[in-house]
Amino acid sequence: MKNPKKNDFFEQVYEVTKKIPFGRVTSYGAIARILGSPQSSRLVGYALNNSQSLNNYIPAHRVVNRNGLLTGKHHFGGETLMQQLLENEGIQVEDDSIVDFEKFFWDPVELLKH
DNA sequence: ATTCTGACAGCAA
DNA sequence: TTTGCTGCCAGAA
Numbered sequence: 001m002k003n004p005k006k007n008d009f010f011e012q013v014y015e016v017t018k019k020i021p022f023g024r025v026t027s028y029g030a031i032a033r034i035l036g037s038p039q040s041s042r043l044v045g046y047a048l049n050n051s052q053s054l055n056n057y058i059p060a061h062r063v064v065n066r067n068g069l070l071t072g073k074h075h076f077g078g079e080t081l082m083q084q085l086l087e088n089e090g091i092q093v094e095d096d097s098i099v100d101f102e103k104f105f106w107d108p109v110e111l112l113k114h
Numbered sequence: 115a116t117t118c119t120g121a122c123a124g125c126a127a
Numbered sequence: 128t129t130t131g132c133t134g135c136c137a138g139a140a
Contacts, residue, residue, distance in 0.1 A: 009137065028122050032135095038123090039135045045121035046137075065122060072121030082121095 009035065013047040014054075016108050020062045023089045024106035025098060027066045034108040049075055061085040068101030 028041040073082040092099035
């Protein structure tokens with residue numbers, strides 16, 4: 001995934017998101033950071049939004065903001081769909097916020113070290 | 115070509 | 128502690 005010049009930013013976001021382990025979550029900022037643009041976190045959310053129209057399965061529900069808040073839940077159709085997806089993976093969600101967020105947080109930087 | 119818009123993050127009040 | 132403003136950068140219009 002180290003090919004910043006030819007790969008689309010969006011595509012890189014998808015790749016990282018797909019590699020989020022089951023039952024783990026990460027943040028928009030973490031993804032932006034791993035792509036070399038720590039301040040493009042907004043673009044990450046923008047990309048995930050676009051990903052819904054793709055055929056690829058992208059676990060976008062595993063991406064939340066830095067506080068573990070389900071800021072993008074409204075883009076999952078229902079009001080509780082995103083939450084249910086997370087709970088289905090064993091992640092507790094309370095008041096649109098992930099319980100023990102730090103505990104489930106997965107930093108994409110893990111991909112770089114083999 | 116120019117303007118507007120975010121599924122964010124950081125910092126100032 | 129909570130609320131609000133600002134920077135960011137790639138698409139869409």
